[in-house]
Amino acid sequence: MVQSKHITLDNIANQIGVSSSTVSRVLTGQSKKYRISDRTTEIVQQTARKLGYVPDQLARGLRTKRTNTMGLIIPDISNPFFSSIARNIEIQARKVGSSIILSDSQEDTQLEIESIRLLQGRKVDGLIICPVGEDSKHLKSIVNSGLPVVIIDRYFPDLDCPYVVSDNYQGAMDAVTYFFEMNHRSIGYIQGRVNTSVNNDRIRGYRAAHETRGLPVDESLIVGDSFGKRNGYIGAKILLAKSPRPTAIFAASNLISLGAMTAIQEERLKIPDDISIISFDEQPYSEHLATPMTTVAQQTSETGEIAFKLLQSQIQQDGKQTTEGIVLPAELVYRKSVKKLEFAELQ
Amino acid sequence: MVQSKHITLDNIANQIGVSSSTVSRVLTGQSKKYRISDRTTEIVQQTARKLGYVPDQLARGLRTKRTNTMGLIIPDISNPFFSSIARNIEIQARKVGSSIILSDSQEDTQLEIESIRLLQGRKVDGLIICPVGEDSKHLKSIVNSGLPVVIIDRYFPDLDCPYVVSDNYQGAMDAVTYFFEMNHRSIGYIQGRVNTSVNNDRIRGYRAAHETRGLPVDESLIVGDSFGKRNGYIGAKILLAKSPRPTAIFAASNLISLGAMTAIQEERLKIPDDISIISFDEQPYSEHLATPMTTVAQQTSETGEIAFKLLQSQIQQDGKQTTEGIVLPAELVYRKSVKKLEFAELQ
DNA sequence: TAAATATGCGCAATCGTTTGTTCTAGTATA
DNA sequence: TATACTAGAACAAACGATTGCGCATATTTA
Numbered sequence: 001m002v003q004s005k006h007i008t009l010d011n012i013a014n015q016i017g018v019s020s021s022t023v024s025r026v027l028t029g030q031s032k033k034y035r036i037s038d039r040t041t042e043i044v045q046q047t048a049r050k051l052g053y054v055p056d057q058l059a060r061g062l063r064t065k066r067t068n069t070m071g072l073i074i075p076d077i078s079n080p081f082f083s084s085i086a087r088n089i090e091i092q093a094r095k096v097g098s099s100i101i102l103s104d105s106q107e108d109t110q111l112e113i114e115s116i117r118l119l120q121g122r123k124v125d126g127l128i129i130c131p132v133g134e135d136s137k138h139l140k141s142i143v144n145s146g147l148p149v150v151i152i153d154r155y156f157p158d159l160d161c162p163y164v165v166s167d168n169y170q171g172a173m174d175a176v177t178y179f180f181e182m183n184h185r186s187i188g189y190i191q192g193r194v195n196t197s198v199n200n201d202r203i204r205g206y207r208a209a210h211e212t213r214g215l216p217v218d219e220s221l222i223v224g225d226s227f228g229k230r231n232g233y234i235g236a237k238i239l240l241a242k243s244p245r246p247t248a249i250f251a252a253s254n255l256i257s258l259g260a261m262t263a264i265q266e267e268r269l270k271i272p273d274d275i276s277i278i279s280f281d282e283q284p285y286s287e288h289l290a291t292p293m294t295t296v297a298q299q300t301s302e303t304g305e306i307a308f309k310l311l312q313s314q315i316q317q318d319g320k321q322t323t324e325g326i327v328l329p330a331e332l333v334y335r336k337s338v339k340k341l342e343f344a345e346l347q
Numbered sequence: 348m349v350q351s352k353h354i355t356l357d358n359i360a361n362q363i364g365v366s367s368s369t370v371s372r373v374l375t376g377q378s379k380k381y382r383i384s385d386r387t388t389e390i391v392q393q394t395a396r397k398l399g400y401v402p403d404q405l406a407r408g409l410r411t412k413r414t415n416t417m418g419l420i421i422p423d424i425s426n427p428f429f430s431s432i433a434r435n436i437e438i439q440a441r442k443v444g445s446s447i448i449l450s451d452s453q454e455d456t457q458l459e460i461e462s463i464r465l466l467q468g469r470k471v472d473g474l475i476i477c478p479v480g481e482d483s484k485h486l487k488s489i490v491n492s493g494l495p496v497v498i499i500d501r502y503f504p505d506l507d508c509p510y511v512v513s514d515n516y517q518g519a520m521d522a523v524t525y526f527f528e529m530n531h532r533s534i535g536y537i538q539g540r541v542n543t544s545v546n547n548d549r550i551r552g553y554r555a556a557h558e559t560r561g562l563p564v565d566e567s568l569i570v571g572d573s574f575g576k577r578n579g580y581i582g583a584k585i586l587l588a589k590s591p592r593p594t595a596i597f598a599a600s601n602l603i604s605l606g607a608m609t610a611i612q613e614e615r616l617k618i619p620d621d622i623s624i625i626s627f628d629e630q631p632y633s634e635h636l637a638t639p640m641t642t643v644a645q646q647t648s649e650t651g652e653i654a655f656k657l658l659q660s661q662i663q664q665d666g667k668q669t670t671e672g673i674v675l676p677a678e679l680v681y682r683k684s685v686k687k688l689e690f691a692e693l694q
Numbered sequence: 695t696a697a698a699t700a701t702g703c704g705c706a707a708t709c710g711t712t713t714g715t716t717c718t719a720g721t722a723t724a
Numbered sequence: 725t726a727t728a729c730t731a732g733a734a735c736a737a738a739c740g741a742t743t744g745c746g747c748a749t750a751t752t753t754a
Contacts, residue, residue, distance in 0.1 A: 056409070288605065
């Protein structure tokens with residue numbers, strides 16, 4: 001293999017005595033358009049192949065203003081919910097020859113802002129962001145700058161930008177309604193980060209379910225402030241210490257329920273006999289848990305695919321967005337973590 | 348905000364009446380070296396900040412031959428084992444201002460090869476690869492090309508390239524030995540992709556544990572051919588159908604054990620009463636499973652961090668690698684999925 | 695006071711591609 | 725035979741940043 005270093009268009013051009021522009025045109029499939037002869041075309045292609053030419057995307061991007069690269073900013077890629085989305089974005093990207101630059105914002109708005117800067121410098125064609133905070137100032141400024149952006153998992157009412165989210169309202173409503181149907185009346189809610197759309201919508205669903213039944217919401221049953229495992233643990237500890245103890249817990253994420261389970265275990269309580277639980281986020285392991293978990297499943301692979309396609313079309317239309325937002329249904333997956341209370345058990 | 352479009356060095360230079368080279372030198376912190384006056388330095392910095400200058404990494408990379416970008420090729424980013432590694436790589440990268448281009452090879456060698464090409468074109472400074480197949484030809488050719496590469500999770504004896512792997516041999520040995528200590532004698536092994544170093548080493552450990560005890564290996568107890576969930580399901584089905592049935596199953600990955608659990612459930616068997624199981628890969632949910640799972644824990648975050656640092660130092664030393672390979676211990680996490688057999692239960 | 699050195703910065707080439715324009719033959723048309 | 729096309733390809737200017745070298749002044753040294 002004569003792969004001395006890096007083969008450039010000029011290398012090829014010199015090798016066969018044509019100009020680099022000719023080589024470029026052939027290799028980008030513009031032979032016809034620029035009337036390159038079949039013979040020349042053939043020779044160029046052969047030589048390129050023989051030398052193992054790989055076009056320099058930096059140079060190309062510099063010239064064309066298109067890098068076929070997209071930025072993906074995720075709060076925590078190790079969370080299977082996000083990594084599943086990421087995977088589907090990557091798979092779509094590959095299909096059209098795009099690459100994904102991954103940025104883990106570590107649930108930190110400051111890092112998120114830094115990531116945006118970084119990715120802008122890398123001249124990504126567009127950005128898919130799962131924003132971490134309540135504030136959308138930095139997002140607004142980048143959307144205004146004309147860079148195509150798609151938001152996932154969250155949305156901001158005052159931000160004019162396409163988004164893909166689950167129907168968190170309906171999902172929470174269904175879950176809590178199901179609790180009601182199983183005769184639960186005291187349902188704790190371990191929420192995620194407050195003031196995010198995800199959380200707001202789920203809370204709204206939680207309240208709406210109560211309202212529909214004409215039941216008041218006990219505000220002291222709403223605890224927590226993050227989507228992490230630790231918060232699940234703490235939230236459950238608090239809920240379980242109340243008396244009377246709530247009979248059910250609604251956990252706002254897979255990590256929250258994991259933490260909650262640890263707390264429940266520590267208190268030597270059994271699911272669902274002592275406490276019922278429903279968790280947002282279906283996971284491969286949900287059915288294999290000590291008590292198979294009733295969950296609210298979000299469509300992660302669809303989220304990824306749609307987000308990418310939304311971004312793509314936005315890029316192709318040169319930043320002009322046509323779609324407003326897409327809401328994907330969230331579906332309750334029934335398992336064993338909710339007990340049907342007999343009326344005798346109710347206080 | 349006067350962020351018309353993209354601010355370049357020239358924009359700044361014109362604005363304040365200096366040359367773009369001066370601006371460049373100031374902004375890259377070379378004022379002293381090139382004797383730029385404090386006054387000029389100050390003005391340049393202010394103007395750059397005011398205009399919101401973000402250096403074009405494409406142009407910079409084209410000129411400097413350094414992109415501060417690394418490629419990461421992973422078989423399945425939605426697998427928490429890999430996403431955990433990916434996360435730690437990204438966190439390290441961020442610390443030094445590097446970006447990660449993520450490529451999901453979808454367990455397909457062909458896609459892996461494509462990914463390598465793609466990333467080469469994007470002029471990554473280096474590559475971290477978790478190779479999917481048994482073949483290392485394509486890896487060898489890229490290592491020879493001088494591009495810094497670090498292999499993770501696997502290694503190839505004939506490939507001169509730094510790697511970071513778990514001590515799969517020891518991990519498997521410990522697991523199987525523990526089975527023996529609990530009086531198991533018939534231990535099924537649901538293996539992953541054959542002929543990968545991971546699998547080879549685990550098999551070696553499995554065999555060595557037998558050998559140490561002077562016990563023969565029943566080859567029919569070694570089943571399976573992939574690290575996926577489906578294979579776990581099928582493998583378990585096969586093992587459970589044998590008679591006499593093995594008393595224990597060693598699952599070569601988190602996904603395999605997940606699949607195996609489904610099969611075990613279908614057969615209406617209980618862990619550990621009817622069948623004991625140990626799984627490779629510790630997961631956040633391991634302790635919350637129907638039967639808390641005894642696992643072989645790999646150090647995923649360390650793997651990511653070390654891999655990145657290995658790559659970094661290789662890049663800084665301009666491709667000359669000094670390290671051979673790093674083996675991280677794998678630790679048995681004891682839980683409840685292994686039953687101590689009474690001798691009466693042995694055939 | 696002449697020579698030497700220091701200070702502060704600009705010139706212009708370069709990285710590898712793309713692309714609008716131009717150039718040169720050969721061929722067709724009038 | 726002069727003119728007009730056409731085919732085929734080269735020229736050269738970008739894109740934005742970096743960097744070796746050079747060029748003026750200003751200051752110091754002998």
